[in-house]
Amino acid sequence: MxxxxxxxxxxxxxxxxxxxxxxxxxxxxxxxxxxxxxxxxxxxxxxxxxxxxxxxxxxxxxxxxxxxxxxxxxxxxxxxxxxxxxxxxxxxxxxxxxxxxxxxxxxxxxxxxxxxxxxxxxxxxxxxxxxxxxxxxxxxxxxxxxxxxxxxxxxxxxxxxxxxxxxxxxxxxxxKAPEQLKGSRPGSPQQEKARSAAFRSLVLDAYDYRCAASRLRYITPDYRYLVEAAHLVPFAESQDDRPMNGIALTPNLHWAMDSQLIAPGPDHRWHVSPAVDALVPDNLWLCELDGQPLVLPQDPRWQPDRDALAWRLDHLQR
Structure with missing residues (x-):
């Protein structure tokens, strides 16, 4: 050696x-x-x-x-x-x-x-x-x-x-063993960081760094990504960092999903909360998303879990 x-x-x-x-x-x-x-x-x-x-x-x-x-x-x-x-x-x-x-x-x-x-x-x-x-x-x-x-x-x-x-x-x-990403996090801060890094890496790679809602894909010349890895069911509730519990989103759409203004559904389409007033011009960027198809990973192993999508849709503001 x-x-x-x-x-x-x-x-x-x-x-x-x-x-x-x-x-x-x-x-x-x-x-x-x-x-x-x-x-x-x-x-x-x-x-x-x-x-x-x-x-x-x-x-x-x-x-x-x-x-x-x-x-x-x-x-x-x-x-x-x-x-x-x-x-x-x-x-x-x-x-x-x-x-x-x-x-x-x-x-x-x-x-x-x-x-x-x-x-x-x-x-x-x-x-x-x-x-x-x-x-x-x-x-x-x-x-x-x-x-x-x-x-x-x-x-x-x-x-x-x-x-x-x-x-x-x-x-x-x-x-290499993403099944280990489901379950309570270990107490070590280093292991928590490693687990979060694995979730981010697996999700962004699965979506080829493309937003699952806007379809935007941008990598800067110094290789920073526009998109973020977003949990479908929050970790605090799901204890699940597997890539099937995540999607890639731009920061503004990540915020909108976590604010329950938009949700991907089990029908693989985006849904917009009725709380978003379509008559307000500034809301157009969200309203136009309603009914649009969800971008899915090419590898079927990493496609979002249907129960996680249902959870998101159930938590959409009504």
Missing amino acids: EETLGCLTRLRVGHSKGKPAPNKPCLLLAIICEIQAGHIVSPRVAIDDRLLARYHDLYELAAGKREHARPWLPLWFLTSDKGPGDEGGTLWQPVLSEALNAVIDQLGAPKSLDQLLKRFTTARLHPALYDLLEQETSAREAAALIIARHFTSSADLQARLHDYLEEAFASGAYE
């Missing part, structure tokens, strides 16, 4: 203001988190919104300015790092089309994420490394090695990264 994980301490990183640049280490920590959450399930890694958001979270923690993250740099230049062993394999290999593979060396480095994603949207992590990162014990050791080797400028930063990883691993355990 030491030989395999040793490649993580030999990354070729640039420097910024005399300090090692956090790009590659943050990307690898993000990949470790997503493997432990069950989102990455093979050495073939999809460069998707979820991985990019995780990278930005870690970059913000490491560098302080989320908007300065340049994810295309580590996604491209990680190909220059050797994988474990002496067989000459690379740590990270983009999956390219045959036509692009023939000319990739002539193109130079991409200058934006859009440019990179036009070249490849998946890459292959070294299989031996992936196999170890699947195991929680060795994944923790890998994360500790990266933090100890590449974030030496501040003991406080190292501690904050360890705290982030601890919560990510705990949240990931819930994501």
